Amino acid sequence: MSSSPSLIVFLRRWWPWILIVAAALILPFVLPPFRLNLLGRFLALGIVALGVDLIWGFTGLLSLGQGIFFALGGYALGMHLSLNSLEPGQLPEFFSLYGVKSLPLFWQPFNSPLFTLLAIWVIPAIVAGVLGFLVFRNRIKGVYFSILTQAALLVFFNFFNGQQKLINGTNGLKTDTARFFGELVGSDGMQRYLFWITVLLVVAAWFLCRWLTSGRFGDALVAVRDDEPRLRFTGYNPTAYKTLVFTVAGALAGISGALYTVQSGIISPQFMSVPFSIEMVIWVAVGGRGTLIGAVFGAVLINYAKSLISEQLPETWLFVQGGLFLLVVTALPDGVVGWWRKGGLRHIQAMVGWPPLAPTYPGLDLDPLVQAEKREIEARALAEETGSTGSGGLP
Amino acid sequence: MTALLELRQVSVSFDGFWALNDLNLSLIPGELRAVIGPNGAGKTTFLDVITGKVRPTKGDVFFRGRSLVGISEHRIARLGIGRKFQAPRVYHNLTPRRNLELAVKGSHSPFTLLFGSLSAAQRDRVQQLLAVVGLEAHASQQAGSLSHGQKQWLEIAMLLAQDPEVLLVDEPVAGLSDEETERTGELLRSLAGDHTVLVIEHDMDFIHELNCPVTVLHEGHVLCEGSMDAVQRDPRVIEVYLGVEDPA
Numbered sequence: 127m128s129s130s131p132s133l134i135v136f137l138r139r140w141w142p143w144i145l146i147v148a149a150a151l152i153l154p155f156v157l158p159p160f161r162l163n164l165l166g167r168f169l170a171l172g173i174v175a176l177g178v179d180l181i182w183g184f185t186g187l188l189s190l191g192q193g194i195f196f197a198l199g200g201y202a203l204g205m206h207l208s209l210n211s212l213e214p215g216q217l218p219e220f221f222s223l224y225g226v227k228s229l230p231l232f233w234q235p236f237n238s239p240l241f242t243l244l245a246i247w248v249i250p251a252i253v254a255g256v257l258g259f260l261v262f263r264n265r266i267k268g269v270y271f272s273i274l275t276q277a278a279l280l281v282f283f284n285f286f287n288g289q290q291k292l293i294n295g296t297n298g299l300k301t302d303t304a305r306f307f308g309e310l311v312g313s314d315g316m317q318r319y320l321f322w323i324t325v326l327l328v329v330a331a332w333f334l335c336r337w338l339t340s341g342r343f344g345d346a347l348v349a350v351r352d353d354e355p356r357l358r359f360t361g362y363n364p365t366a367y368k369t370l371v372f373t374v375a376g377a378l379a380g381i382s383g384a385l386y387t388v389q390s391g392i393i394s395p396q397f398m399s400v401p402f403s404i405e406m407v408i409w410v411a412v413g414g415r416g417t418l419i420g421a422v423f424g425a426v427l428i429n430y431a432k433s434l435i436s437e438q439l440p441e442t443w444l445f446v447q448g449g450l451f452l453l454v455v456t457a458l459p460d461g462v463v464g465w466w467r468k469g470g471l472r473h474i475q476a477m478v479g480w481p482p483l484a485p486t487y488p489g490l491d492l493d494p495l496v497q498a499e500k501r502e503i504e505a506r507a508l509a510e511e512t513g514s515t516g517s518g519g520l521p
Numbered sequence: 522m523t524a525l526l527e528l529r530q531v532s533v534s535f536d537g538f539w540a541l542n543d544l545n546l547s548l549i550p551g552e553l554r555a556v557i558g559p560n561g562a563g564k565t566t567f568l569d570v571i572t573g574k575v576r577p578t579k580g581d582v583f584f585r586g587r588s589l590v591g592i593s594e595h596r597i598a599r600l601g602i603g604r605k606f607q608a609p610r611v612y613h614n615l616t617p618r619r620n621l622e623l624a625v626k627g628s629h630s631p632f633t634l635l636f637g638s639l640s641a642a643q644r645d646r647v648q649q650l651l652a653v654v655g656l657e658a659h660a661s662q663q664a665g666s667l668s669h670g671q672k673q674w675l676e677i678a679m680l681l682a683q684d685p686e687v688l689l690v691d692e693p694v695a696g697l698s699d700e701e702t703e704r705t706g707e708l709l710r711s712l713a714g715d716h717t718v719l720v721i722e723h724d725m726d727f728i729h730e731l732n733c734p735v736t737v738l739h740e741g742h743v744l745c746e747g748s749m750d751a752v753q754r755d756p757r758v759i760e761v762y763l764g765v766e767d768p769a
Contacts, residue, residue: 343634345619349612356610359572360683361598362629370631 150325154318163389166321168429170385172422173331175409177375177382180335182407183416184344185371186351187267191275192379193403194282195250199380200387200397201286201293202249205233206242207304207311207388220294230292246384247377254376255369262368267354276400283398298394301387311388324385328422331378335418338374347371408447411454414461423463524583525550525717526571526602526687531580532741533566540566541577542741548687553713555728555749556721558738559761564721565607567738568689572604573597584687599629603685607692609672613665617656617675620664621647624679650678653708669696677708687717694727706730725749737761 154162174196181187208218217229235241261274287296302312309316349357350364357364387393413424435443458465524547533541541563548554558564569575571582573594582589589597611620625643651657654674680688694702712718722728728749735752737744739761752758
């Protein structure tokens with residue numbers, strides 16, 4: 127008797143997590159390896175999208191350069207994997223093409239797995255922190271900030287693209303054929319592990335962002351977004367907040383880039399292309415700014431749609447993406463998740479002329495005292511009615 | 522008595538236009554002062570100079586004998602100078618309680634906000650201020666949905682939460698009902714003494730109510746100072762408010 131309501135309460139409270147755990151456990155054995163790999167990659171993109179939501183959705187900083195930090199994370203892991211499976215004294219293959227005889231100095235530390243695990247997120251975080259501090263301290267904001275981040279992205283892109291001798295330039299680094307713990311990174315078994323790691327890290331990143339945005343710190347971020355001068359006159363230094371949150375977004379982008387790299391098999395300067403960084407913003411806009419879960423949702427949904435549509439009708443994807451963006455800008459300013467939270471279902475019901483369910487009070491229906499009173503009132507009303515008809519008198 | 526806040530020969534030029542011109546003004550601790558002046562007299566620029574938003578082209582601003590020129594806004598605020606803006610500026614997407622929790626006196630470093638929590642004293646202060654401005658019942662709704670008057674009061678409460686030594690209040694009763702105006706006047710009068718309060722206002726009846734020394738600004742400098750009655754009889758003040766009488 128008592129177990130079923132508590133089970134319902136349990137399910138109602140925990141269903142999203144039950145769903146996630148179940149999906150993470152079942153999907154690797156249900157989906158074909160190709161689809162599983164795609165899902166893992168898109169979930170990895172969800173992490174960079176969480177960072178974009180943190181800085182744009184909550185703090186109002188529209189960065190068009192998150193590709194920098196994404197690619198830096200990818201390169202860090204890519205470099206380690208290039209070195210990892212070599213015989214002692216060997217160099218990664220591409221070096222011989224350009225006549226490089228000894229390993230460049232900055233490659234050396236990437237021999238260490240521990241250093242690499244740190245470098246994946248610490249290096250992008252440092253770059254983001256320094257760039258952010260300089261920009262925010264000079265009170266560059268709004269569209270100027272966006273242009274500046276895009277310019278920085280182009281600088282990084284051109285640098286990585288042109289440095290054949292250092293990091294194989296435009297060809298990038300392949301990770302598929304590298305070995306990790308003795309197994310090929312591109313193998314199905316390894317990809318399954320990477321999928322699980324990705325799911326874990328998406329959840330961890332979500333918790334981190336939620337923690338950052340829920341308390342007074344999160345309120346301060348919203349205040350920076352909504353009225354920065356006001357916050358200054360209250361005694362806050364917005365530069366510190368913006369730099370900190372931009373650094374966190376950079377670190378998240380780095381982790382995302384590393385996970386994406388090992389699941390797509392290559393890291394190349396294309397990860398720093400201008401359109402890719404703009405797409406990150408579109409995922410968040412479509413999923414819902416300032417909702418966190420919308421960022422992950424948008425990243426996965428749009429990229430899955432992109433891959434499905436591109437398989438069928440390769441030419442149409444850009445039109446679909448443009449249309450989605452227009453739809454969000456004109457009709458769904460809060461994105462899909464924001465729209466849902468503001469009663470999206472009721473909007474549809476109203477649109478098709480199907481009246482929404484009236485609110486009920488199940489608590490009242492179950493309360494014996496209320497029910498007894500209700501019966502009493504009904505009985506009295508009935509008695510009065512019959513009484514008045516009995517007397518037959520009209521005023 | 523020594524001045525708490527003093528502007529000495531402050532001039533501010535915006536591309537050749539002198540918004541403030543050789544302005545001298547000083548406030549003694551605990552004073553309540555009203556500043557009036559026709560549109561374009563430089564009233565808001567004058568607050569911008571004190572709070573560090575605008576750097577004076579010439580002259581200097583002293584707070585407790587220390588120059589404020591070149592110090593950034595948030596440091597001036599931390600020194601104890603609080604400001605209420607002309608149009609109510611509250612954080613619309615946060616609740617009144619959270620607005621006040623951001624403003625309440627204490628460390629404003631990101632790490633304190635992340636890892637620390639509000640002390641019992643800070644929480645009590647927020648609750649008390651919600652009661653003072655009558656927003657207890659609205660404490661958990663979005664501040665954007667408050668009425669204009671409620672937003673004005675919330676911003677005044679935010680200013681009080683900062684617990685500044687000097688309160689610079691720009692048009693606190695704009696758009697308020699008569700009763701709200703009266704209560705705002707009472708509140709400001711009760712603050713003077715413990716705090717130094719400077720009020721900029723257009724509403725002459727309200728200034729009368731405040732019953733305090735008045736400074737009249739005109740074209741960026743002080744035209745005259747004195748009680749409201751004296752100021753109102755001053756021919757120069759009548760002239761700038763009503764325009765030069767046609768001799769013909």
